[in-house]
Amino acid sequence: MLVNGTWTKDWQPVQKADEKGRFVRQVSSFRNWITTDGSAGPTGEGGFPAEAGRYRLYVAYICPWASRTLMARALKGLEEIIPVTVVNPTMTDQGWRFGGYDGSDEDPLFGSDYMHQLYARADPEFTGRATVPVLWDMKRNVMVNNESADIVRMFDTAFEELVPSDLRLYPDDLAEQIDALNPRIYDLLNNGVYKAGFASSQAAYDEAVEGVFAMLDELEGRLEGDYLFGDRLTETDLRTFVTLIRFDAAYHGLFKTNRRQIADYPRLSAYMERILGLPGVRGTVNMDHITRGYYSIKALNPTGIRPVGPGHVEALLRG
Numbered sequence: 390m391l392v393n394g395t396w397t398k399d400w401q402p403v404q405k406a407d408e409k410g411r412f413v414r415q416v417s418s419f420r421n422w423i424t425t426d427g428s429a430g431p432t433g434e435g436g437f438p439a440e441a442g443r444y445r446l447y448v449a450y451i452c453p454w455a456s457r458t459l460m461a462r463a464l465k466g467l468e469e470i471i472p473v474t475v476v477n478p479t480m481t482d483q484g485w486r487f488g489g490y491d492g493s494d495e496d497p498l499f500g501s502d503y504m505h506q507l508y509a510r511a512d513p514e515f516t517g518r519a520t521v522p523v524l525w526d527m528k529r530n531v532m533v534n535n536e537s538a539d540i541v542r543m544f545d546t547a548f549e550e551l552v553p554s555d556l557r558l559y560p561d562d563l564a565e566q567i568d569a570l571n572p573r574i575y576d577l578l579n580n581g582v583y584k585a586g587f588a589s590s591q592a593a594y595d596e597a598v599e600g601v602f603a604m605l606d607e608l609e610g611r612l613e614g615d616y617l618f619g620d621r622l623t624e625t626d627l628r629t630f631v632t633l634i635r636f637d638a639a640y641h642g643l644f645k646t647n648r649r650q651i652a653d654y655p656r657l658s659a660y661m662e663r664i665l666g667l668p669g670v671r672g673t674v675n676m677d678h679i680t681r682g683y684y685s686i687k688a689l690n691p692t693g694i695r696p697v698g699p700g701h702v703e704a705l706l707r708g
């Protein structure tokens with residue numbers, strides 16, 4: 390991680406653990422918002438008006454949080470006006486690295502070797518982990534935001550005048566319900582699989598796995614329409630999809646969330662396939678990066694050997 394803008398010691402997957410060995414994820418620290426007119430958003434400072442070609446999104450295809458911003462960008466038709474840079478899927482001793490792998494990019498702005506250099510540029514005193522996604526303002530050369538939940542919401546509304554869209558991922562009339570369901574899905578499922586994978590005690594693992602499957606069972610029971618809130622796709626579906634699509638190929642084996650696979654849940658499987666079929670979504674799922682990336686986490690898989698399958702996921706992605 391970075392300490393006062395300087396990289397300190399080799400990258401470790403466990404960010405922080407509590408006294409019971411539970412994995413704790415770092416809180417994001419750049420929280421400005423792009424808005425239609427540049428006024429300040431719910432957090433941070435103003436001065437980031439929506440403009441075509443001004444902002445760049447840095448992502449890793451392996452990362453579910455980065456992937457939800459990629460999905461929002463695709464579904465809202467923002468691909469032409471918000472360029473993307475993809476890091477190398479293999480985690481290094483200095484965290485995310487640029488280039489050197491099929492489908493990953495060099496840093497086109499500063500030629501950085503590692504993501505942490507971008508953070509040090511944004512804040513020479515930055516202390517913390519250099520995470521993706523990052524939304525960068527190429528005009529002012531500052532980091533706008535590194536919290537995917539915020540980025541998805543600004544993509545939903547800020548560019549409305551430049552690229553009108555009928556899709557609303559966070560509609561006013563569902564806001565309350567979305568805000569109630571999101572944190573539960575985050576805690577038990579999105580971050581729950583990581584809590585299982587990076588648990589440092591049996592009790593922490595057991596607790597996390599219970600949560601993962603309780604949430605999958607709940608979602609399977611809840612899915613009567615096409616999406617979690619009936620016939621309208623919302624940001625909650627994006628948050629759910631990114632975990633489901635990684636589940637059988639990565640979490641089930643590497644993170645030991647192996648009581649069942651998504652393939653064992655008929656409704657969740659159909660739901661995942663339905664979302665995968667939406668315009669632009671398939672292009673946000675790079676299974677080669679996903680499996681390469683997860684199975685390169687040395688603390689969990691010292692040999693770096695990547696398993697072959699699973700066949701049903703490969704078949705699904707072939708379409």
Ligand SMILES: N[C@@H](CCC(=O)N[C@@H](CS)C(=O)NCC(=O)O)C(=O)O
Nearest residue numbers: 417452454518520521522535536537
């Ligand atoms: N709160 C962040 C979390 C992002 C996050 O944890 N990203 C992980 C990859 S999935 C990361 O970049 N980790 C790098 C590290 O831990 O050094 C968000 O939702 O945007």
